[in-house]
Amino acid sequence: MEKEELYGRLHTWPRNRPVVEGARVLSVLEGARCRRCGGRRRAALPKGESYCLDCLALGRVSTLDVLLTIEEPNDFVPGSKLRWKGRLTGRQEALSKRLIENAQASQNQLLWAVTGAGKTEMLFPLIDWALTSGQRVALLSPRVDVVLELAPRLQAAFEVFTQVLYGAQEEHYKYSQLVIGTVHQMLRFYQAFDLMIIDEVDAFPYRNNRMLERALHQALKKEGRFLYLTATPSRKMLSMANRGELVLHQLLGRFHGGKLPELTIHYDPRWRKRMTLSLKKSLELWYFEKKPFFIFVPAVDDLALLEKQVRQLAIGRGTTVHATDSERISKVADMRAGKYDYLITTTILERGVTLPNLQAVIMGGDDPTFTKEALIQMAGQVGRAKDSPLGEVLLFASGPARSIRQAQREIRELNRKAEENV
Amino acid sequence: MFECLLCSKKIDVRPNLLLLLTGYVPVRDRLCDACWQTFKEIGPSFCPGCGRTEKKKRYCLDCRKWQKRGMAMIENRALYQYNEEMKDYMARYKFIGDYRLAPIFAGKMRKVIRRRVKEEKIDLILPIPLSEERIAQRGFNQVDAFLPVFAKKVDLLAVKASHKVDQSSKSRSERLRTKQPFELKEGMKEEVSGKHVLLVDDVYTTGRTLYHAAQLLRQAGARKVSSQTLAR
Numbered sequence: 001m002e003k004e005e006l007y008g009r010l011h012t013w014p015r016n017r018p019v020v021e022g023a024r025v026l027s028v029l030e031g032a033r034c035r036r037c038g039g040r041r042r043a044a045l046p047k048g049e050s051y052c053l054d055c056l057a058l059g060r061v062s063t064l065d066v067l068l069t070i071e072e073p074n075d076f077v078p079g080s081k082l083r084w085k086g087r088l089t090g091r092q093e094a095l096s097k098r099l100i101e102n103a104q105a106s107q108n109q110l111l112w113a114v115t116g117a118g119k120t121e122m123l124f125p126l127i128d129w130a131l132t133s134g135q136r137v138a139l140l141s142p143r144v145d146v147v148l149e150l151a152p153r154l155q156a157a158f159e160v161f162t163q164v165l166y167g168a169q170e171e172h173y174k175y176s177q178l179v180i181g182t183v184h185q186m187l188r189f190y191q192a193f194d195l196m197i198i199d200e201v202d203a204f205p206y207r208n209n210r211m212l213e214r215a216l217h218q219a220l221k222k223e224g225r226f227l228y229l230t231a232t233p234s235r236k237m238l239s240m241a242n243r244g245e246l247v248l249h250q251l252l253g254r255f256h257g258g259k260l261p262e263l264t265i266h267y268d269p270r271w272r273k274r275m276t277l278s279l280k281k282s283l284e285l286w287y288f289e290k291k292p293f294f295i296f297v298p299a300v301d302d303l304a305l306l307e308k309q310v311r312q313l314a315i316g317r318g319t320t321v322h323a324t325d326s327e328r329i330s331k332v333a334d335m336r337a338g339k340y341d342y343l344i345t346t347t348i349l350e351r352g353v354t355l356p357n358l359q360a361v362i363m364g365g366d367d368p369t370f371t372k373e374a375l376i377q378m379a380g381q382v383g384r385a386k387d388s389p390l391g392e393v394l395l396f397a398s399g400p401a402r403s404i405r406q407a408q409r410e411i412r413e414l415n416r417k418a419e420e421n422v
Numbered sequence: 423m424f425e426c427l428l429c430s431k432k433i434d435v436r437p438n439l440l441l442l443l444t445g446y447v448p449v450r451d452r453l454c455d456a457c458w459q460t461f462k463e464i465g466p467s468f469c470p471g472c473g474r475t476e477k478k479k480r481y482c483l484d485c486r487k488w489q490k491r492g493m494a495m496i497e498n499r500a501l502y503q504y505n506e507e508m509k510d511y512m513a514r515y516k517f518i519g520d521y522r523l524a525p526i527f528a529g530k531m532r533k534v535i536r537r538r539v540k541e542e543k544i545d546l547i548l549p550i551p552l553s554e555e556r557i558a559q560r561g562f563n564q565v566d567a568f569l570p571v572f573a574k575k576v577d578l579l580a581v582k583a584s585h586k587v588d589q590s591s592k593s594r595s596e597r598l599r600t601k602q603p604f605e606l607k608e609g610m611k612e613e614v615s616g617k618h619v620l621l622v623d624d625v626y627t628t629g630r631t632l633y634h635a636a637q638l639l640r641q642a643g644a645r646k647v648s649s650q651t652l653a654r
């Protein structure tokens with residue numbers, strides 16, 4: 001094993017094997033807690049040994065192992081690595097300057113920007129500043145789809161080796177100044193990063209997940225800082241900003257000047273049984289106009305129900321996707337490539353997918369899985385691509401729900417603010 | 423609340439006294455129905471050499487290759503087909519080392535081994551050993567859970583110290599070419615002489631491992647060597 005691969009890492013290593021020279025050896029337990037994830041749920045092995053169940057998905061950490069790390073030395077080539085030649089709008093540029101100023105002043109920050117506000121490009125000057133000054137930077141998202149979408153854009157923008165990290169990937173880990181990955185991967189780092197940018201910080205699975213929150217803090221250097229990105233800040237984040245623990249920036253206009261589509265609400269308690277005539281007509285029209293569409297459903301069991309309903313209309317090709325679908329990534333890529341006309345999905349695709357002319361239907365919008373944030377994000381998906389700002393979002397619910405009301409109100413509010421700001 | 427050990431789907435376990443008192447969850451409730459159904463049993467007809475599902479009861483291509491090389495055939499029997507789901511199970515149980523998966527097929531394996539011991543007049547049960555180093559890292563030998571509690575088990579074989587490379591990290595042809603990885607433990611020759619030995623392993627892939635062990639035992643005077651695996 002290369003020494004470099006341990007820089008700022010938390011690497012599981014068998015207790016009975018010789019340790020790499022210069023590595024610090026940490027025990028796998030801190031009291032009754034797993035050092036890597038902080039979890040307490042354990043399973044027994046013979047002879048009194050045990051392993052952590054809370055982070056088993058990232059490989060077993062047992063009492064037969066130790067954890068190795070080498071203090072992050074920031075062993076990077078100095079100088080700017082920015083290749084990107086694009087331009088920011090006046091407002092984006094002003095904001096990106098403020099991001100750098102606050103980072104220089106060692107502040108944690110929260111950037112509140114609606115979907116489609118051109119967030120990623122706005123980060124380039126900040127990332128460039130950090131890389132130029134020899135910092136190690138992580139750009140993280142809770143979702144693999146988003147990581148896979150961001151990675152090529154960042155790799156094109158910066159001339160620096162970038163390690164991309166997510167669960168299903170097979171590539172061998174290499175030390176890199178810029179890391180792009182899922183939040184879960186931070187469980188494998190230890191005081192590594194000077195700057196951590198966390199996208200969609202209010203999205204499942206990050207929200208209210210103490211293990212992941214702890215992992216982020218463990219991966220950050222003691223003197224490092226966070227930049228959180230969100231389209232729908234939680235009350236917790238906003239109150240942190242109020243207390244001065246975070247510097248809050250707002251960017252509420254959409255990149256293309258378009259608005260978030262409002263929800264068109266239909267009450268239909270029998271949506272699982274059959275499709276209303278008006279919905280059938282909308283789907284047929286979209287297909288006729290060659291507009292791709294998503295149908296969001298609350299539960300995995302609903303996928304087949306809806307698929308059957310849509311198939312009866314004979315409107316092109318589609319498929320279903322759910323969170324643990326092993327072909328999830330390839331199906332989304334196929335949709336993007338135009339191989340599918342529609343996708344029926346659980347909430348998992350609500351973020352990060354950019355498709356021109358996209359339309360959406362939300363079935364069972366009153367289901368508790370669809371939080372206010374989720375509904376706004378789903379709406380934000382529609383017409384997200386720059387060249388086609390108009391889209392429709394049809395919401396079918398068994399009855400009224402607070403989340404729907406709040407989402408609708410917030411969409412109108414955001415649109416109003418965006419208009420004032422332009 | 424209980425979750426399927428393989429797919430994490432929630433499972434309704436009917437509350438009963440044993441569960442309330444000891445927290446014991448019956449093995450069948452540790453996986454969801456969908457996961458149970460993905461495992462396909464061998465049969466009804468299978469290769470008499472390696473035990474894989476075959477249309478007719480005759481030696482499969484792999485086994486005929488062993489025959490051509492002049493090897494004495496071992497009678498392997500397996501419970502399940504080595505399909506993707508079984509591979510995934512093995513990966514989690516062995517390679518990730520999730521020891522909670524040990525009981526899933528342990529009952530069935532013990533039962534079939536007890537039956538074979540009786541019907542085939544088997545004298546000794548011999549689990550395929552792991553190297554000391556691997557045992558120390560994994561914390562268990564995955565085969566141990568499959569052995570009947572009260573049967574006569576012997577620790578005859580050891581993995582040679584020089585043989586450290588993990589079988590699964592090699593290609594099929596590499597595995598077929600490997601040299602004898604086992605050696606008979608000291609003073610064990612008398613134990614084997616004239617006996618019918620049943621080797622137990624988790625999976626029969628190329629058969630190389632089992633043939634190596636069988637060869638060693640025959641050289642030591644075993645009357646007959648058969649084997650039992652969970653998957654083929």
Ligand SMILES: [Zn+2]
Pocket residue numbers: 034035036037038039052053054055056061
């Ligand atoms: Zn853990």
Ligand SMILES: [Zn+2]
Pocket residue numbers: 426427428429430431453454455456457458
């Ligand atoms: Zn399952």
Ligand SMILES: [Zn+2]
Pocket residue numbers: 469470471472473474481482483484485
């Ligand atoms: Zn065969």
